[in-house]
Amino acid sequence: MFELVGFDGDDTLWRSQDFYDAAQAEFERIVGRYVDLADARVHDRLLSIERSNVALFGYGAKGMTLSMIEAAFAISDGRISAADLHRLVGIGKDVLAHPVELLPGIRDAVETVAGMCRIVLITKGDLLHQQGKVARSQLGDLFHRIEIVSEKDPAAYARVLAECEVAPADFVMVGNSVRSDIAPVVKLGGCGVYMPYHSTWQLENDAEFAPGHARVIEVADAASIPAAIASLAETRGHG
Structure with missing residues (x-):
């Protein structure tokens, strides 16, 4: 078996993107008071601003909110009202306060894998927001280690593996x-x-x-995770 298994947080353990999708829909509704949504390419322009701001604000609801404010001002040519800018701030707060809803079967899957080997939670985003979601998920005690990173790139994973004294070949990420x-x-x-x-x-x-x-297996649901990990371990000669 692998020495270490990593789990992502958002949309792997609990719902997340649904709340961001709802926030964007509300953003477009507000901006739609000032411009024709299709002609203004509102979705594309917001995405472009978010892309350019990731390096400054990082990932998560706070960066999204600042990007929405910037985009709304630019798209409306500065005509957006203070009241509507305040509504955008409220949208961001709503995302930060959303409940933690575990995906179906994920608790059983995590508990099963935790009985097979060490597990680590590796998630990215705003530190306070992610810490709060981990606490409300009531899954934290199952993990050997919890890592909240600003970016998930090879360097970040290499650091975690080095600190856990695990070779990359002995690691699988879910x-x-x-x-x-x-x-x-x-x-x-x-x-x-x-x-x-x-x-x-x-x-x-x-x-x-x-x-x-x-070295990658795609699964349709959480119940399939333990078997997929076991299959990868056998294929890689770790069984």
């Missing part, structure tokens, strides 16, 4: 994002269990990663 959860780990020499979520932020779809990799 997550819903090819770009953040699967591709960096495979690049290091590890394995991945890919569990797609029904909605994914567009910036997480940028990975140039060919499907069907020998």
Whole structure:
């Protein structure tokens, strides 16, 4: 068996993107009071601003809120009212306060894997927001280690593995994002269990990663995670 299994947080353990999708829909409703949504390419312009701001604000609801305010001002040519800007702040607060809803079967899956080997939670985003979600999930005690990182890239995974004294070949990551959860780990020499979520932020779809990799198994639900990990371990000669 693998020495260490990593789990992503958002949209792997609990719902997240649904709340961001709802926030964007409300953003477009507000901006739609000032411009024609289709002609103004509101969705594309917000995404472009978010992309450019990630390096400054990081991931999460706070960065999203600042980007929405910037985009709303730019798209409306400065005509957006103070009241509507205040509503955008409220949208961000609502996302920060959303309940933690575990995905079906994920608690049983995590408990099963925790009985097989050490597990670590590796999630990215705003520190306070992610800490609060981990606490409300009531899953924290199952993990050997909890890592909240600003970016999920090979360097971040390499640091975690070095501190855990685990070789990349002895690590498998479970997550819903090819770009953040699967591709960096495979690049290091590890394995991945890919569990797609029904909605994914567009910036997480940028990975140039060919499907069907020998060290990646795609699963449809949480119940399939332990068997997928066992299968990868056997294939890699860890059984």
